[in-house]
Amino acid sequence: MSILIKKAKIITQNKKREQYQADIFIDSDRIAEISKNSISVEADYKLSGKDKLVLPGLINTHTHVPMTLLRGYGDDMVLKNWLEERIWPIESKFNSKSIEIGTKLAMLEMISTGTTSYIDMYFFEDAIGEVTQKIGMRGFLGFAFIDNGTPEYSYEELIPNCDKFVRRWKNKDLIKPVIAPHGTYTCGPETLQKSLEIAIKNDIFMHIHCSETREEVYNVQRQYGLRPINQLKKYGLLNDKMVLAHCSWITKNEILDIKKGNSKISHNPVSNMKIATGGYTPVPELIDSKVTVGLGTDGAASNNCLDMFETMKFCALIHKQHRWDPVILPAQTVFDFSTIGGSKCVGMENYIGSIEEGKIADIIMLDLKNPHFIPKFNLISHLVYTTKGSDVCTSIVNGKPLMINGEFLTLNYDDTLEEAENCAYELIS
Amino acid sequence: MSILIKKAKIITQNKKREQYQADIFIDSDRIAEISKNSISVEADYKLSGKDKLVLPGLINTHTHVPMTLLRGYGDDMVLKNWLEERIWPIESKFNSKSIEIGTKLAMLEMISTGTTSYIDMYFFEDAIGEVTQKIGMRGFLGFAFIDNGTPEYSYEELIPNCDKFVRRWKNKDLIKPVIAPHGTYTCGPETLQKSLEIAIKNDIFMHIHCSETREEVYNVQRQYGLRPINQLKKYGLLNDKMVLAHCSWITKNEILDIKKGNSKISHNPVSNMKIATGGYTPVPELIDSKVTVGLGTDGAASNNCLDMFETMKFCALIHKQHRWDPVILPAQTVFDFSTIGGSKCVGMENYIGSIEEGKIADIIMLDLKNPHFIPKFNLISHLVYTTKGSDVCTSIVNGKPLMINGEFLTLNYDDTLEEAENCAYELIS
Numbered sequence: 113m114s115i116l117i118k119k120a121k122i123i124t125q126n127k128k129r130e131q132y133q134a135d136i137f138i139d140s141d142r143i144a145e146i147s148k149n150s151i152s153v154e155a156d157y158k159l160s161g162k163d164k165l166v167l168p169g170l171i172n173t174h175t176h177v178p179m180t181l182l183r184g185y186g187d188d189m190v191l192k193n194w195l196e197e198r199i200w201p202i203e204s205k206f207n208s209k210s211i212e213i214g215t216k217l218a219m220l221e222m223i224s225t226g227t228t229s230y231i232d233m234y235f236f237e238d239a240i241g242e243v244t245q246k247i248g249m250r251g252f253l254g255f256a257f258i259d260n261g262t263p264e265y266s267y268e269e270l271i272p273n274c275d276k277f278v279r280r281w282k283n284k285d286l287i288k289p290v291i292a293p294h295g296t297y298t299c300g301p302e303t304l305q306k307s308l309e310i311a312i313k314n315d316i317f318m319h320i321h322c323s324e325t326r327e328e329v330y331n332v333q334r335q336y337g338l339r340p341i342n343q344l345k346k347y348g349l350l351n352d353k354m355v356l357a358h359c360s361w362i363t364k365n366e367i368l369d370i371k372k373g374n375s376k377i378s379h380n381p382v383s384n385m386k387i388a389t390g391g392y393t394p395v396p397e398l399i400d401s402k403v404t405v406g407l408g409t410d411g412a413a414s415n416n417c418l419d420m421f422e423t424m425k426f427c428a429l430i431h432k433q434h435r436w437d438p439v440i441l442p443a444q445t446v447f448d449f450s451t452i453g454g455s456k457c458v459g460m461e462n463y464i465g466s467i468e469e470g471k472i473a474d475i476i477m478l479d480l481k482n483p484h485f486i487p488k489f490n491l492i493s494h495l496v497y498t499t500k501g502s503d504v505c506t507s508i509v510n511g512k513p514l515m516i517n518g519e520f521l522t523l524n525y526d527d528t529l530e531e532a533e534n535c536a537y538e539l540i541s
Numbered sequence: 542m543s544i545l546i547k548k549a550k551i552i553t554q555n556k557k558r559e560q561y562q563a564d565i566f567i568d569s570d571r572i573a574e575i576s577k578n579s580i581s582v583e584a585d586y587k588l589s590g591k592d593k594l595v596l597p598g599l600i601n602t603h604t605h606v607p608m609t610l611l612r613g614y615g616d617d618m619v620l621k622n623w624l625e626e627r628i629w630p631i632e633s634k635f636n637s638k639s640i641e642i643g644t645k646l647a648m649l650e651m652i653s654t655g656t657t658s659y660i661d662m663y664f665f666e667d668a669i670g671e672v673t674q675k676i677g678m679r680g681f682l683g684f685a686f687i688d689n690g691t692p693e694y695s696y697e698e699l700i701p702n703c704d705k706f707v708r709r710w711k712n713k714d715l716i717k718p719v720i721a722p723h724g725t726y727t728c729g730p731e732t733l734q735k736s737l738e739i740a741i742k743n744d745i746f747m748h749i750h751c752s753e754t755r756e757e758v759y760n761v762q763r764q765y766g767l768r769p770i771n772q773l774k775k776y777g778l779l780n781d782k783m784v785l786a787h788c789s790w791i792t793k794n795e796i797l798d799i800k801k802g803n804s805k806i807s808h809n810p811v812s813n814m815k816i817a818t819g820g821y822t823p824v825p826e827l828i829d830s831k832v833t834v835g836l837g838t839d840g841a842a843s844n845n846c847l848d849m850f851e852t853m854k855f856c857a858l859i860h861k862q863h864r865w866d867p868v869i870l871p872a873q874t875v876f877d878f879s880t881i882g883g884s885k886c887v888g889m890e891n892y893i894g895s896i897e898e899g900k901i902a903d904i905i906m907l908d909l910k911n912p913h914f915i916p917k918f919n920l921i922s923h924l925v926y927t928t929k930g931s932d933v934c935t936s937i938v939n940g941k942p943l944m945i946n947g948e949f950l951t952l953n954y955d956d957t958l959e960e961a962e963n964c965a966y967e968l969i970s
Binding site: 529 | 614616650814816841855870912913918926927929931955957961
């Protein structure tokens with residue numbers, strides 16, 4: 113498969129953060145050539161760059177894709193009631209089929225809003241992997257560990273099935289298995305250690321919820337005598353293959369520990385605000401300490417959408433407001449989080465997150481013919497402060513087009529919506 | 542002109558907040574009939590409600606429409622530098638022609654994202670009125686007073702020209718003149734009194750920036766011995782025809798004064814956060830005190846877009862996060878702000894803000910065939926937490942269609958974008 117994009121304005125996100133107009137030739141899964149001169153070559157797809165902006169696909173570093181089926185099912189509620197009365201009862205009814213359907217809906221939403229890679233944490237991750245691979249998205253799929261077991265497996269079944277899961281997906285192009293102990297408040301030391309063993313044995317990434325709410329921090333401290341970050345440190349999980357979701361209630365000392373371990377942070381401002389965790393991920397301090405930061409939407413049940421452009425605007429604005437400083441988190445920094453930062457979170461900074469020759473072709477295109485892009489003084493500013501997911505017209509993952517000018521190539525739009533709507537109503541009935 | 546909308550799911554925003562499927566017949570400027578039975582009548586436009594959602598047009602209670610031309614021209618800057626180095630030098634170059642062009646761009650953006658009415662504050666408001674009327678939007682146009690004069694008029698010219706402006710626009714259908722002293726830090730007592738006189742004489746609304754930043758509150762207190770709200774109260778401007786923009790730094794006592802005067806509040810969360818004012822409009826307390834609250838985007842230079850759906854999400858989330866309470870500002874309350882609340886801000890609650898027989902037909906339609914609307918458990922929740930301006934497909938103002946299924950009827954899309962882009966670059970050159 114080959115794709116030629118002609119005369120495109122490119123936001124490269126290369127080291128110099130260059131922007132220029134060029135032709136891009138994609139051959140197989142790679143960006144084979146970028147040239148300011150015209151590239152003349154045969155290609156399966158030839159796309160015009162006129163009135164378009166080409167950028168690296170966005171990387172969503174924390175979500176629970178099947179939760180699209182629970183979108184809007186219980187908003188404006190206290191966290192405990194929301195989980196106990198709404199989320200958990202439905203989750204207990206999930207099976208491979210409903211997970212597949214919810215995943216498809218999420219893929220449709222992510223592709224159409226510019227996300228090309230995502231880190232997930234859920235159960236029935238095999239089903240999520242199958243759908244993701246078939247549709248052609250890039251998924252880092254977190255097999256969830258919880259002391260109480262998951263709706264898919266009892267606690268005893270988790271280890272052997274996780275082993276199987278990892279073996280199955282380890283050498284795939286698009287899917288990478290991830291080990292995901294749910295959190296230090298839901299996973300005791302034994303679970304943390306066992307999950308770490310599998311990760312080390314297979315040299316793969318881990319993903320965990322960490323210091324999202326004050327209650328969590330308080331409970332972990334009370335139960336184990338350590339706050340979540342230190343609990344992870346004690347058991348060796350604060351390492352360079354760990355992606356910590358949230359970290360809204362961490363201290364300056366904990367930032368130093370995170371940096372020492374070279375763990376990564378997934379910041380989820382929209383979800384944190386909607387759930388009203390009250391905490392603020394200390395992003396300026398994380399930057400100062402050179403900790404890698406990525407952005408995530410969290411699941412659709414607590415956001416309620418998967419639009420990474422929206423998440424970028426929330427990220428930039430919430431910290432400006434909180435610190436009384438309009439200068440912190442400038443647009444370029446926030447855009448870096450969702451591209452370069454995301455690629456570092458999953459250890460793929462040499463492969464995705466920027467548009468450079470030799471890198472994998474995870475690329476999106478925006479339609480600039482929209483009033484909110486005019487005037488085009490500062491495109492990076494526009495990407496964070498005015499772009500909507502709906503501006504994305506084309507999405508290419510691993511060199512394959514998933515959407516071209518709004519048409520989906522690997523998903524049936526109408527069927528996906530209808531199937532998901534029916535499945536969701538069946539689940540709550 | 543007549544319009545028939547068939548089998549539409551309607552969010553009425555009537556007193557009972559009913560939602561149901563019905564036909565809607567619009568005759569001239571009015572909603573002539575809403576019926577759960579099929580309406581059979583000839584109409585100039587017949588629109589299918591299939592997969593659509595019909596709701597009242599949104600009311601943007603604070604903006605500066607021509608500032609679309611300054612979108613992205615200086616972001617991530619300290620307020621003072623931003624104003625002195627970027628905004629004011631360009632504003633001094635504005636003339637009727639550039640104002641017209643910027644207004645057209647804003648109309649295109651507002652129509653396409655669901656706004657049908659807006660309150661403005663700027664200079665060259667005659668030009669804004671002409672464009673708005675020609676395009677068919679509903680504008681409450683604030684003629685700005687500033688002690689130093691505006692780029693259009695010297696201080697001495699303001700009163701006579703404001704008189705002319707009011708006479709010119711007073712009895713129009715779509716345009717209502719508004720008197721807009723810029724703020725208590727830019728307008729001394731004399732200016733406040735003179736502007737009030739014109740408002741009283743003509744029985745029209747007033748609009749002012751009030752208690753947006755701490756610096757403003759501090760400076761007004763130091764200069765006049767009173768905080769902005771009390772300064773307005775002293776000179777009689779805290780009355781029932783006053784719309785106060787921002788009020789991010791007000792006290793509980795000031796809320797009582799606002800309520801006593803029955804003044805209205807325009808809350809602009811996105812702009813406040815982007816400029817990093819640090820303050821939080823005390824929306825929960827305003828609700829408790831039964832003060833009317835509307836939502837605004839502010840100008841595109843400090844937002845940077847005019848999407849009221851985005852503003853609703855920011856409104857709901859910023860207060861949840863700030864108060865550590867996911868229950869405050871539920872979706873229905875926030876949606877009320879941008880419809881009913883907005884209509885009360887401009888004294889038109891008997892005419893716009895809801896879909897009811899006899900009311901003026903300011904109506905928008907959303908396309909529900911989008912992954913972020915699935916499943917459709919709670920449409921009000923979706924309106925605040927997942928809807929994007931881009932979901933708006935049809936916009937009707939005063940019974941006239943301005944956009945039908947994405948096609949603009951009173952504006953040329955391509956020309957408007959091109960003209961605005963050229964004009965903006967000329968201004969900064």
